[in-house]
Amino acid sequence: MRRFGTMVVAVMLLAFSASSLPAQEKDADADYEISDPFESFNRTIFDFNIFLDDAIGKPLAEAYTNVLPEAARDSIRNFIRNLNSPVVLANDLLQGEGERANDTLTRFLVNSTLGLGGLFDVAFDMGYSYHSEDFGQTLAVYGVKEGPYLVLPILGPSSMRGATGKAIDTFLNPLTYIASANDGEIWLYGMRGTSAVDFRSRNIETLDQLKRNSLDFYSLIRSIYDQHRRNEILNGKSEK
Amino acid sequence: MLKSSFYKLAACTIPIAAFFVLLLASEIRAGEATDQVKMGIESILNILRDPALKGDEKISERRIKLRKAIGEQFDFNEMSRRSLARQWKSRSVEERIEFVDLFSGLMEKNYVGRIEAYTDEVIMYKKEEIDEDFASVKTVIVTKRKQEISINYRLHMVAGKWRVYDVVVKGISLINTYRQQFRSIIKKSSYDGLVKILRRKRDGG
Numbered sequence: 001m002r003r004f005g006t007m008v009v010a011v012m013l014l015a016f017s018a019s020s021l022p023a024q025e026k027d028a029d030a031d032y033e034i035s036d037p038f039e040s041f042n043r044t045i046f047d048f049n050i051f052l053d054d055a056i057g058k059p060l061a062e063a064y065t066n067v068l069p070e071a072a073r074d075s076i077r078n079f080i081r082n083l084n085s086p087v088v089l090a091n092d093l094l095q096g097e098g099e100r101a102n103d104t105l106t107r108f109l110v111n112s113t114l115g116l117g118g119l120f121d122v123a124f125d126m127g128y129s130y131h132s133e134d135f136g137q138t139l140a141v142y143g144v145k146e147g148p149y150l151v152l153p154i155l156g157p158s159s160m161r162g163a164t165g166k167a168i169d170t171f172l173n174p175l176t177y178i179a180s181a182n183d184g185e186i187w188l189y190g191m192r193g194t195s196a197v198d199f200r201s202r203n204i205e206t207l208d209q210l211k212r213n214s215l216d217f218y219s220l221i222r223s224i225y226d227q228h229r230r231n232e233i234l235n236g237k238s239e240k
Numbered sequence: 241m242l243k244s245s246f247y248k249l250a251a252c253t254i255p256i257a258a259f260f261v262l263l264l265a266s267e268i269r270a271g272e273a274t275d276q277v278k279m280g281i282e283s284i285l286n287i288l289r290d291p292a293l294k295g296d297e298k299i300s301e302r303r304i305k306l307r308k309a310i311g312e313q314f315d316f317n318e319m320s321r322r323s324l325a326r327q328w329k330s331r332s333v334e335e336r337i338e339f340v341d342l343f344s345g346l347m348e349k350n351y352v353g354r355i356e357a358y359t360d361e362v363i364m365y366k367k368e369e370i371d372e373d374f375a376s377v378k379t380v381i382v383t384k385r386k387q388e389i390s391i392n393y394r395l396h397m398v399a400g401k402w403r404v405y406d407v408v409v410k411g412i413s414l415i416n417t418y419r420q421q422f423r424s425i426i427k428k429s430s431y432d433g434l435v436k437i438l439r440r441k442r443d444g445g
Contacts, residue, residue, distance in 0.1 A: 214421065231411030
């Protein structure tokens with residue numbers, strides 16, 4: 001009986017001291033290297049992308065911000081996000097994320113109707129907030145390794161898995177087929193371009209600051225990409 | 241007979257009592273890291289709110305106070321050690337002192353302006369996790385544009401006080417981004433090359 005009591009205490013002690021923080025955090029020497037065997041090639045593309053961004057991307061994003069009021073820019077983003085919902089939904093389902101799939105579907109239905117074709121994010125106010133999902137993340141959930149880090153021309157930081165996922169997402173997107181059946185590819189490219197400009201316009205200050213504060217801009221961006229992807233794959237579970 | 245029932249009673253009571261003691265102890269500990277982060281942030285915000293310290297002409301006075309308040313919360317020594325990772329061990333004591341000085345100087349240069357840019361965004365304290373001498377305090381800042389930004393503070397216990405050694409913004413660890421940069425620079429040039437870059441960045445305009 002007494003032994004039982006001791007055991008209970010011991011179990012409780014264990015339960016209370018159960019580790020809740022990742023071990024890596026405690027270990028000050030913890031260090032991991034992001035796989036980047038094509039680093040010198042990647043750096044060349046990275047410099048090229050920065051050159052393009054300085055010449056076209058950033059000025060375009062600034063003009064976009066100056067010309068359009070915030071509400072209009074938000075509506076453009078909402079509209080494009082809504083059109084991309086099928087891709088997010090497909091990946092939610094492929095990952096077995098029922099609740100997130102439900103969020104995406106509800107958002108699509110509510111925003112397409114009450115939100116006037118997706119221009120307004122009414123669903124957000126009803127408690128269904130947006131999340132992105134792509135096939136790269138689905139592959140990660142299925143256990144496919146990240147593979148080497150890649151900097152893609154114009155598209156920017158990615159990885160072998162991320163780039164593969166991006167390509168597959170195009171096939172998962174009904175818009176791809178609708179556009180090609182109606183000779184409307186130009187609209188699809190226009191939409192992608194607008195989405196890119198919108199994204200860039202929302203990160204003008206952040207990117208400037210990162211660049212200014214960086215010691216090695218390339219490895220800073222690589223680290224941010226890597227951490228961001230890890231977090232996305234966990235759907236933010238580690239940080240919420 | 242009496243003796244055996246006493247033992248039985250004791251056997252039941254002791255674990256129950258222990259349970260409550262532990263519960264109490266964990267409740268005392270839970271929240272203590274959050275309280276410290278809260279107090280730390282408040283002490284910094286009080287400096288920013290102080291009308292006597294506002295404006296460009298008060299910048300040096302304000303910065304002195306900010307530096308002190310930040311220094312009490314952040315463990316720059318630990319931040320330096322962690323960002324250098326394995327390299328830290330190969331450095332001499334003098335080199336470490338020099339590094340901590342450079343790194344904290346760079347931090348101040350990069351981030352003090354951003355701290356000063358704080359207006360009156362809402363800070364919500366969400367959750368804390370404590371594991372022995374380590375803790376993480378999860379907060380969310382709600383910006384004026386209703387954007388939620390998660391900021392998590394990682395702390396460790398030094399001489400009975402929780403001190404921040406990493407800040408994780410939207411899942412991006414500050415120390416991790418520096419570690420990756422330091423590693424890359426050292427790999428391409430050398431530790432001395434890194435020190436040169438740090439000095440240039442800290443002192444540069």
